[in-house]
Amino acid sequence: MKVEIISIGTELLVSDILDTNAAYISRSLREVNVTLTSKVTVGDDPTMIADTFRVALRRADLVIATGGLGNGKDDFTREAITAVTQRQPIPEPPGIQGSTLLGDSEIGSTGLMLEEDGGVLVCLPGNRREMSYLLETEVLPYLRQRLSSELQTGWTLLRCVGVMESSLKQDLADLNASSEQRITFDSFAGQTNIRLWARAQSAAAVEEQLARLKTAVSQRLGDHVFGGEADRLETVVLHQLKQSSLRLSLAECYTHGMLYNTLATLPNAASHVQLHPARTWNDLATALQLEALTSDNLSQWCRNAANTLRSQTATDLSLIVYNNVTQGGVQILVTLASPHGVSVTQRSFGGHPENIDHWALTLGLTHLRRWLMVHN
Numbered sequence: 001m002k003v004e005i006i007s008i009g010t011e012l013l014v015s016d017i018l019d020t021n022a023a024y025i026s027r028s029l030r031e032v033n034v035t036l037t038s039k040v041t042v043g044d045d046p047t048m049i050a051d052t053f054r055v056a057l058r059r060a061d062l063v064i065a066t067g068g069l070g071n072g073k074d075d076f077t078r079e080a081i082t083a084v085t086q087r088q089p090i091p092e093p094p095g096i097q098g099s100t101l102l103g104d105s106e107i108g109s110t111g112l113m114l115e116e117d118g119g120v121l122v123c124l125p126g127n128r129r130e131m132s133y134l135l136e137t138e139v140l141p142y143l144r145q146r147l148s149s150e151l152q153t154g155w156t157l158l159r160c161v162g163v164m165e166s167s168l169k170q171d172l173a174d175l176n177a178s179s180e181q182r183i184t185f186d187s188f189a190g191q192t193n194i195r196l197w198a199r200a201q202s203a204a205a206v207e208e209q210l211a212r213l214k215t216a217v218s219q220r221l222g223d224h225v226f227g228g229e230a231d232r233l234e235t236v237v238l239h240q241l242k243q244s245s246l247r248l249s250l251a252e253c254y255t256h257g258m259l260y261n262t263l264a265t266l267p268n269a270a271s272h273v274q275l276h277p278a279r280t281w282n283d284l285a286t287a288l289q290l291e292a293l294t295s296d297n298l299s300q301w302c303r304n305a306a307n308t309l310r311s312q313t314a315t316d317l318s319l320i321v322y323n324n325v326t327q328g329g330v331q332i333l334v335t336l337a338s339p340h341g342v343s344v345t346q347r348s349f350g351g352h353p354e355n356i357d358h359w360a361l362t363l364g365l366t367h368l369r370r371w372l373m374v375h376n
Contacts, residue, residue, distance in 0.1 A: 001034045001147065004060035006052055008068035008077060009126060010043040017354065020188070021066040021124075021131050027186055028135060031155045031197050032143050034062070044068060049080035057084075057119045064139065067126030069111065077123050078112075085116060102138040103130070107265050108232075110134075113142070128188060129358065136193070137230050154206040155197040156214060157229040160221060161366050165192055171220055181213055189358035190366070191233065194225075223373060233365050234262050240372040241272040248368070249313040251276035251284055251305065254323040258357040259364050274313055281322070288312065298324060298333065299344065306337035317371075321364040323356060332360050334367045343371060 007022050022039050029036055037060050042052045049068060056063040068077035078095050082088065087097045094101040094112035102111035102124070109130035114121045122139055124131045136157055144154070160168065165187040169176075172194075176183045182197040194217060198209040218225050226236050241248060250260055250273055260275045278284035281293045281301075288308045293301050302320050310318035317338050324331040334345040345367045349359055 001062060001143075002037045002060040003029060003034045003062045003064065004037050004056040005039045006049075006056060006063060006065040007039070007041045008044065008049055008065055009041075012041050012067075013043050020128060021126065024128075024132055024186055024188075025064055025066070025135060027184065028140060028195070030184070031182075031195055032140065033147055033153070034143065044074075044076050046076050046079040046083065049076055050083040053080055053084045053121065057116065057121065060119060062120045062122065062143070064122045064124065064135075066124045066131050069109070069123060069125050081114065081121065081123070085114065085121075087114070102134050106267065107235075108133065111138070113138075132186075132188070132193070133232065141229075152202060152206060153197065153199045154203070154210055155195055156210050158194040158196065158214065158217060158221075158225050159227045159229075159231055159233070160192045160194055160224050161190060161226055161233060161362065161369075162224050163192065163221065168192060168194065168221075172217060175213065175216055181209060183213075183217070189355050190362035223370075226369065233362065233369070235266060237365050237369050237372070238263060238266050238269055238272065240369060240376065242268070244372060244376050246316040246372075247272055247274065249274045249276060249309050249315040249318040250321075251278055251309055251319070252321045252360075253279065253281050253284060254325065255321055255357050255360045258361045259319075259321055262361055274315060276309060276313075284320075298322070299346075302333055302335040303337075303342050303344070306335045306342055310337045317368075319364060319368060321360050323360055330356050332356070332363050334360075334364050336367055336371055338371065338375070340375065343367070 005022050005025050007019050011017050012019050026036055040052055042048050081096055089095055090097050093105045093110055096112060099112040099114040102113055109125035109127055111124040111134050124134050165185050168185055172183055180199050184195045186193045196210055196213045198206050200206045200209055226233055252259055263269045263273050278287055284305055288305060290304055302322055306318045306320045320335040322333045324333060330349040332347050332349055336343050345363055347363055349356055
């Protein structure tokens with residue numbers, strides 16, 4: 001099977017933003033028996049996107065596109081699809097007549113898949129987290145099912161947090177020595193996908209080998225592994241809150257509401273997570289009647305803010321996530337107040353600015369998850 005990747009977005013053409021989506025997809029395709037024919041980048045122009053789709057469908061059996069799935073006039077990808085396939089747009093998801101919805105619109109961004117006589121067109125969102133999740137849970141299983149009659153191979157996925165990829169490779173090196181099994185890694189903003197691949201004489205033997213490998217990896221990494229293919233860190237944490245019957249108050253400074261916007265899409269999240277409307281330290285200080293923030297009292301200020309927020313909201317826990325931007329980079333400070341006291345995680349960040357909010361999401365959720373695991 002031939003596969004082509006199309007990246008949609010003018011910003012990928014005219015700025016220094018790296019196309020990490022295409023790189024992630026191409027690495028993931030190594031685990032299935034397909035041939036990657038080409039990677040193409042096209043701007044936000046429906047006519048150009050349509051032409052790119054036509055060429056790709058002539059060259060490949062499956063085309064995977066990322067980006068361009070917006071609302072209204074920004075929905076370049078669906079506009080291009082209607083021009084290429086002559087299928088009509090529809091108001092409900094996935095937005096194109098005869099296509100298959102990828103994902104759940106109530107939880108996160110969605111994509112679509114369209115099977116045409118000339119090939120299969122898969123359109124995924126440009127958001128890195130949502131794209132990779134749909135690829136792992138929808139697209140790759142679809143490919144594996146189509147190719148199952150040709151190969152006796154298989155793979156599964158473990159999701160991990162709190163360990164550097166370099167450390168993971170070293171810790172699992174001896175498990176990666178056989179030609180009949182393979183472990184690969186992909187990291188983004190503090191989370192790592194660990195893909196386990198195996199080859200054997202029968203499908204049953206493949207499943208048995210994967211089960212052994214999964215057990216070995218899980219035993220070594222312990223609670224750094226938070227789930228499998230279909231799991232998200234935010235759903236795991238919300239489930240822990242529900243199990244413990246705890247309510248959390250959350251305030252974020254300079255994260256663009258990343259944590260709350262992620263949690264708020266989950267079913268019943270409002271019953272366990274209460275958002276404070278502040279978005280800057282001054283907003284939060286005014287609302288909680290705190291002292292002014294200075295360059296040398298950030299840590300103590302966040303502690304005071306977490307304790308005061310928990311007291312004022314009468315919640316079980318309170319979480320403050322603060323992105324402190326300085327000339328030397330960004331420091332992400334996570335402060336959790338509970339009946340047992342205050343706990344803190346902080347990390348200096350020097351990567352691409354677009355990823356800072358994603359790091360804040362991972363650090364905040366990971367800190368909360370570890371507290372819940374200890375005190376559940």
